[in-house]
Amino acid sequence: MLKIAVVGAGHWGPNLIGNFHDHTRSEVAWVIDRSEDRLAAVRTRFPDIQTGTEARLAFEDPAVDAVAIATPTATHHELTLAALRSGKHVLVEKPLAETVEKAEEMHAVAQEVGRILMVGHVFVYNAAAQLAKQYITNQELGRVYYISMVRTNLGPIRVDVNAAFDLAAHDISLASFWLDATPISVTATGGSWINRGIEDAVFATIRYPNDVLVNLHASWLNPIKTRDIRVVGDKRMLTFDDVNTGEPLRIYDKQVDEQTAQVPFVDSFASFRMTVREGDIVVPRVPMSQPLKQECDHFLDCVENGETPMSGGPEGISVVRTLDAISRSMADRGREALVGG
Numbered sequence: 234m235l236k237i238a239v240v241g242a243g244h245w246g247p248n249l250i251g252n253f254h255d256h257t258r259s260e261v262a263w264v265i266d267r268s269e270d271r272l273a274a275v276r277t278r279f280p281d282i283q284t285g286t287e288a289r290l291a292f293e294d295p296a297v298d299a300v301a302i303a304t305p306t307a308t309h310h311e312l313t314l315a316a317l318r319s320g321k322h323v324l325v326e327k328p329l330a331e332t333v334e335k336a337e338e339m340h341a342v343a344q345e346v347g348r349i350l351m352v353g354h355v356f357v358y359n360a361a362a363q364l365a366k367q368y369i370t371n372q373e374l375g376r377v378y379y380i381s382m383v384r385t386n387l388g389p390i391r392v393d394v395n396a397a398f399d400l401a402a403h404d405i406s407l408a409s410f411w412l413d414a415t416p417i418s419v420t421a422t423g424g425s426w427i428n429r430g431i432e433d434a435v436f437a438t439i440r441y442p443n444d445v446l447v448n449l450h451a452s453w454l455n456p457i458k459t460r461d462i463r464v465v466g467d468k469r470m471l472t473f474d475d476v477n478t479g480e481p482l483r484i485y486d487k488q489v490d491e492q493t494a495q496v497p498f499v500d501s502f503a504s505f506r507m508t509v510r511e512g513d514i515v516v517p518r519v520p521m522s523q524p525l526k527q528e529c530d531h532f533l534d535c536v537e538n539g540e541t542p543m544s545g546g547p548e549g550i551s552v553v554r555t556l557d558a559i560s561r562s563m564a565d566r567g568r569e570a571l572v573g574g
């Protein structure tokens with residue numbers, strides 16, 4: 234049984250506590266949170282878990298093998314470095330850090346001390362997203378033209394990072410996973426109304442290799458919770474909505490074809506050459522599984538067997554570099570910013 238300490242028991246942390254607590258291969262040795270109220274809530278649900286307000290209590294405990302960090306983004310760097318330097322493996326929530334330099338240092342230290350560093354890019358552990366990747370990789374959509382991703386809700390409003398860092402981190406990790414590529418450049422605009430300088434809504438277009446565009450709308454200032462992802466290929470199109478747990482994926486047999494037969498009348502050269510085909514819509518069966526459980530399973534596999542995480546330091550850094558480019562482009566009134574530039 235691996236002994237896990239969970240740091241951060243706010244909105245998301247209890248999901249990690251539950252997963253590692255109920256797991257057959259792990260137990261939760263510590264839950265750490267600065268807030269006594271949060272700890273009291275944890276003790277009510279999990280009376281067998283030790284709690285404390287200082288992360289060092291868990292980091293200095295030799296019985297602890299690994300640490301899961303679910304605190305605000307601005308604290309990830311300091312807590313992760315302290316855990317790694319205490320010899321613990323680390324699963325840290327997305328995004329890895331709020332700056333590229335910090336993200337790179339976290340990966341470098343993990344390498345140096347020979348411990349696992351995994352980032353909670355939970356969508357790459359989602360069974361429907363993994364099935365969608367198969368459609369894309371097997372060329373069943375043909376050549377991918379573009380992906381549009383809308384992730385909106387009313388709250389939670391962050392004060393340490395903007396809506397892109399908070400929400401679009403998921404979409405960037407997913408797009409890179411699907412396309413098996415890293416972004417080249419970004420153009421973005423955003424608006425900050427609630428807290429000065431922290432964008433509540435971000436509209437960004439990311440350019441990937443092979444002329445693939447990924448368009449993002451991330452906002453915590455929106456009346457409707459939307460998770461609307463569309464992948465447009467030249468043979469087929471795909472939609473993914475993880476809120477629709479029963480039928481998250483749809484494959485549309487729709488495309489624009491080259492016209493071969495002669496038509497009697499055309500009003501433009503484009504309509505002469507192109508015709509729209511509307512075929513079947515397939516709703517593939519997605520195996521039932523919990524993405525966060527898959528993520529925790531994978532983390533335990535990596536710790537036990539030294540496997541390389543699917544969402545490790547390099548993937549975490551790539552997402553942070555893209556988020557950094559989004560921030561630079563927004564600050565420059567939408568001018569194109571190179572990722573990593």
Ligand SMILES: NC(=O)c1ccc[n+]([C@@H]2O[C@H](COP(=O)([O-])OP(=O)(O)OC[C@H]3O[C@@H](n4cnc5c(N)ncnc54)[C@H](O)[C@@H]3O)[C@@H](O)[C@H]2O)c1
Binds near residue numbers: 242243271
């Ligand atoms: N994977 C997902 O789908 C998902 C969903 C929500 C949040 N998250 C991520 O989880 C992290 C936490 O988000 P949240 O919504 O739970 O935030 P939150 O504000 O609800 O909770 C954070 C908790 O961390 C505690 N904390 C802050 N600094 C601390 C420190 N130095 N030591 C110990 N405890 C500390 C706070 O008291 C609070 O209880 C963020 O990185 C966020 O991006 C991921």
